[in-house]
Amino acid sequence: MFIQTLITEPIYFCRIVVIVIFSITLHELAHGLAAMSQGDNTPQQTGHLTLNPVVHMGKESIIFLCLMGIAWGQMPVNPSKFRSGKLGNILVSVAGPLSNLALGILFIMMLKFISNPSLSGLLSGEFLYIAARINLTLFLFNLLPIPPLDGFRVFSEIFPQLKPLQYSQFGIFAMMLLFIIPEFGMGLSAITNLVIESALGGESPVS
Numbered sequence: 001m002f003i004q005t006l007i008t009e010p011i012y013f014c015r016i017v018v019i020v021i022f023s024i025t026l027h028e029l030a031h032g033l034a035a036m037s038q039g040d041n042t043p044q045q046t047g048h049l050t051l052n053p054v055v056h057m058g059k060e061s062i063i064f065l066c067l068m069g070i071a072w073g074q075m076p077v078n079p080s081k082f083r084s085g086k087l088g089n090i091l092v093s094v095a096g097p098l099s100n101l102a103l104g105i106l107f108i109m110m111l112k113f114i115s116n117p118s119l120s121g122l123l124s125g126e127f128l129y130i131a132a133r134i135n136l137t138l139f140l141f142n143l144l145p146i147p148p149l150d151g152f153r154v155f156s157e158i159f160p161q162l163k164p165l166q167y168s169q170f171g172i173f174a175m176m177l178l179f180i181i182p183e184f185g186m187g188l189s190a191i192t193n194l195v196i197e198s199a200l201g202g203e204s205p206v207s
Contacts (some may be wrong), residue, residue: 016128040079112199
């Protein structure tokens with residue numbers, strides 16, 4: 001269990017928790033801001049236009065993050081209020097993953113230009129590397145065409161025949177398979193590592 005890391009690697013544990021909470025909070029806030037831009041004021045009415053992670057993730061998600069290393073968030077929106085209809089739903093859906101992509105790029109840029117990558121502390125090379133990996137992973141993961149992920153909402157707008165799957169057991173079954181197949185996580189890690197190290201000229205700031 002992830003919570004064991006608190007004993008064996010407390011600094012690493014705290015870094016992961018802080019980065020994931022920060023990244024998911026901005027992910028959900030991006031959904032909300034995109035919905036507002038499309039004419040839906042539901043995020044504002046429900047008090048979700050905030051940087052408070054408890055609002056976006058809930059106490060259960062934060063506790064599960066500390067225990068298992070897995071977390072989730074939510075942003076209430078009302079697609080019927082979107083001005084652009086189908087396009088609005090796509091824009092709101094991709095806003096979250098794109099925020100993680102932007103964060104990933106930002107952390108890579110900081111990592112690339114940091115004067116001393118071995119510097120200890122909050123902005124150490126290791127911290128930035130982990131932050132970039134987590135955000136690129138969130139970007140790729142959330143774009144998978146599996147309900148209830150953002151990628152499925154995009155695909156179901158392009159291919160409406162997929163929409164009934166959103167209310168079936170397919171999503172739960174598919175997500176369970178992803179989490180129990182180690183090769184899936186290894187594949188995502190390999191992709192994010194390749195992207196980051198390519199951006200850094202083939203070098204990794206961590207051993």
